[in-house]
Amino acid sequence: QKEVEQDPGPLSVPEGAIVSLNCTYSNSAFQYFMWYRQYSRKGPELLMYTYSSGNKEDGRFTAQVDKSSKYISLFIRDSQPSDSATYLCATIETSGSRLTFGEGTQLTVNP
Amino acid sequence: GAGVSQSPSNKVTEKGKDVELRCDPISGHTALYWYRQRLGQGLEFLIYFQGNSAPDKSGLPSDRFSAERTGESVSTLTIQRTQQEDSAVYLCASSQGQGREKLFFGSGTQLSVL
Numbered sequence: 685q686k687e688v689e690q691d692p693g694p695l696s697v698p699e700g701a702i703v704s705l706n707c708t709y710s711n712s713a714f715q716y717f718m719w720y721r722q723y724s725r726k727g728p729e730l731l732m733y734t735y736s737s738g739n740k741e742d743g744r745f746t747a748q749v750d751k752s753s754k755y756i757s758l759f760i761r762d763s764q765p766s767d768s769a770t771y772l773c774a775t776i777e778t779s780g781s782r783l784t785f786g787e788g789t790q791l792t793v794n795p
Numbered sequence: 796g797a798g799v800s801q802s803p804s805n806k807v808t809e810k811g812k813d814v815e816l817r818c819d820p821i822s823g824h825t826a827l828y829w830y831r832q833r834l835g836q837g838l839e840f841l842i843y844f845q846g847n848s849a850p851d852k853s854g855l856p857s858d859r860f861s862a863e864r865t866g867e868s869v870s871t872l873t874i875q876r877t878q879q880e881d882s883a884v885y886l887c888a889s890s891q892g893q894g895r896e897k898l899f900f901g902s903g904t905q906l907s908v909l
Contacts, residue, residue, distance in 0.1 A: 727886055727900025787837040
């Protein structure tokens with residue numbers, strides 16, 4: 685079993701839709717959670733970073749963490765064609781030195 | 796430089812040949828990571844360098860893989876006797892600290908083993 689599970693999609697939505705991306709993890713030691721966005725033929729770039737359970741909002745993006753159920757989500761409001769990319773969840777232990785990534789979800793927002 | 800630079804961007808090689816991939820991290824970043832991304836898959840950790848500490852090599856898949864880093868600058872990832880299953884994008888990332896710090900990724904080297 686992978687330590688971080690993520691539905692690879694692909695996910696296709698119309699412009700303006702609300703997008704929900706999700707990951708589950710199995711290691712209780714994971715305490716920090718990130719979402720990276722990866723455009724085609726580019727390296728991933730950090731989108732959101734959170735530690736505690738609950739919601740963290742940044743513009744159209746909201747990251748949600750539920751440590752009790754080991755479930756993390758990323759919501760994109762008013763999705764735009766420029767949001768079309770692969771979204772990777774990532775997590776790390778408190779004293780860890782390396783991120784563990786999910787498989788990534790490929791998102792396409794159609795104009 | 797302005798970002799993490801990797802070279803070459805594409806490499807096609809024949810099975811059994813050795814390849815060397817290069818990474819120039821952001822100046823001042825003490826941590827450097829190599830990840831492998833196979834088609835349609837997530838990032839697989841390979842190796843981690845932090846300052847002058849011994850590298851964490853626990854992700855290297857076989858003894859055909861090795862990596863070096865000169866101080867806190869350039870790193871090279873070497874794959875000996877390449878196999879077709881080595882075909883992937885090899886991503887390098889650097890950060891100011893360790894672990895929880897934001898990682899800055901290069902665009903990767905697309906390796907194709909024929």
